[in-house]
Amino acid sequence: xxxxxxxxERALARLPGLGRRSAERAALALVxxxxxxxxxxxxxxxxxxxxxxxxxxxxxxxxxxxxxxPRCTDPMRxxxxxxxxxxxxxxxxxxxxxxxNGLYHALHGKVSASRGTGPADLRLDAxxxxxxxxxxxxxxxxxxxxxxxxxxxxxxxxxxxxxxxGATVSRLAFGLPVDSGxxxxxxxxxxxxxAGRR
Amino acid sequence: xxxxxxxxERALARLPGLGRRSAERAALALVxxxxxxxxxxxxxxxxxxxxxxxxxxxxxxxxxxxxxxPRCTDPMRxxxxxxxxxxxxxxxxxxxxxxxNGLYHALHGKVSASRGTGPADLRLDAxxxxxxxxxxxxxxxxxxxxxxxxxxxxxxxxxxxxxxxGATVSRLAFGLPVDSGxxxxxxxxxxxxxAGRR
Numbered sequence: 001x002x003x004x005x006x007x008x009e010r011a012l013a014r015l016p017g018l019g020r021r022s023a024e025r026a027a028l029a030l031v032x033x034x035x036x037x038x039x040x041x042x043x044x045x046x047x048x049x050x051x052x053x054x055x056x057x058x059x060x061x062x063x064x065x066x067x068x069x070p071r072c073t074d075p076m077r078x079x080x081x082x083x084x085x086x087x088x089x090x091x092x093x094x095x096x097x098x099x100x101n102g103l104y105h106a107l108h109g110k111v112s113a114s115r116g117t118g119p120a121d122l123r124l125d126a127x128x129x130x131x132x133x134x135x136x137x138x139x140x141x142x143x144x145x146x147x148x149x150x151x152x153x154x155x156x157x158x159x160x161x162x163x164x165x166g167a168t169v170s171r172l173a174f175g176l177p178v179d180s181g182x183x184x185x186x187x188x189x190x191x192x193x194x195a196g197r198r
Numbered sequence: 199x200x201x202x203x204x205x206x207e208r209a210l211a212r213l214p215g216l217g218r219r220s221a222e223r224a225a226l227a228l229v230x231x232x233x234x235x236x237x238x239x240x241x242x243x244x245x246x247x248x249x250x251x252x253x254x255x256x257x258x259x260x261x262x263x264x265x266x267x268p269r270c271t272d273p274m275r276x277x278x279x280x281x282x283x284x285x286x287x288x289x290x291x292x293x294x295x296x297x298x299n300g301l302y303h304a305l306h307g308k309v310s311a312s313r314g315t316g317p318a319d320l321r322l323d324a325x326x327x328x329x330x331x332x333x334x335x336x337x338x339x340x341x342x343x344x345x346x347x348x349x350x351x352x353x354x355x356x357x358x359x360x361x362x363x364g365a366t367v368s369r370l371a372f373g374l375p376v377d378s379g380x381x382x383x384x385x386x387x388x389x390x391x392x393a394g395r396r
Contacts, residue, residue, distance in 0.1 A: 004242070004245045004246040004249045004250050004261070005246055005250055005259060005290075007242045007245060007246070008242040008243060008245070008246040010242070011235075011238045011239040011241075011242035011243075012239065012242075014234075014235055014238070014239075015223075015224040015227055015228070015235060015239075016220075016223045016224060016227050017216070017219065017220030017221075017223040017224050018215070018216065018220060018224065021215065021382060022214075022215030022216060022220070023215075024287075024381070024382075025213075025214045025215040025381070025382065026213040026214060026215050026216065027246070028285070028286070028287035028381065029213055029214050030213070030243060030246065030247075031246050031247075031250050031259060031286075032285070032286065032287075034247050036212075037209075037212060037213060038243050038246070038247045039247075040209045040212070041209040041210065041212075041213075041243060042240065042243050042244060042247070043209075044202070044205045044206040044208070044209035044210075045206060045209075045228060045236050045239060045240050045243075046240060047202045047205060047206070048202040048203055048205070048206040048225070048228065048229050048236070049228075049229075049232050049236045049237075049240070051202045052202050052203055052229045061203060061229060063202070087226070087230070088226070088229075088230065089222075089223075089226035089230075108230075
């Protein structure tokens, strides 16, 4: 028998952040409490599926009815600064920090030798157009701190230098996360935190 | 603006096994890869929601088209042994261990002082009827090893002694890690616990 419960477990296990056990628990809970868990989740997925799109300008998430997104069209934002991120979800994290009030550009990926993702797969044509037409004074490269993030930042830095030679290029500082102890930090983070001491 | 992405995060975070961070990552992934992740998950939830029900006899999960479930109607199973579990999902875990070939009864909960769940909330009337009509020689109490599981097993033991005085009552051997539910135990642990029942 094809088992709908196992199908559900498999569909859940494909999500990032869920191991096999978590997917199993979640599937059982969904079947056990359909009104409380399954129906709201069905509605929320369908709603997000239908209503959330990527902004035509920055590539960040926005409502289908608000494209370009509210960030790209907000007259109060600093249009001389651009922050380039890997994923649309990174934008929300930076917005929560309150540390940046400029514009964004989400690449939808990163240059990854291990996964065979090259510059051609990213939203780089759109970025090149923005860099030459929007006259940014500063471009912040907010890519991840893993090897692929480093490679992506390096690639982007070269691109900014040629497409917008007047712009300052910076990268988010490396260092220890707030509220974490030295003893529990990994060696690479510590090395970078030490190198960036001031 | 009511944000469909946040609604989706909240609906996901309500599932057991997902923290806030996992729910956030999962929501982003669902929106980022709708065809690969959201559509199969929507279909799987809808399918499980529509097709999976609880067996009228044992209370375990079964297809709507197979009620009573294949376990309750299988002529090869030992109808003299009954295994009482808390949740429908516990049955699949015990089946995977291969250590039991009798019949099941899922209570759909446990006696819990902390959550105010008393015997009246469980499938105990159905259990009492089965105990007096089905002539079991052995009743295995496979409740969890937490305090509520102990209380439930104690309550059930008294019930079996009066409703089926000829039956042996046993409980899964300690061998299960304390404070864990049956559904999340690995097959080997379950098999040993089943073999060591007393």
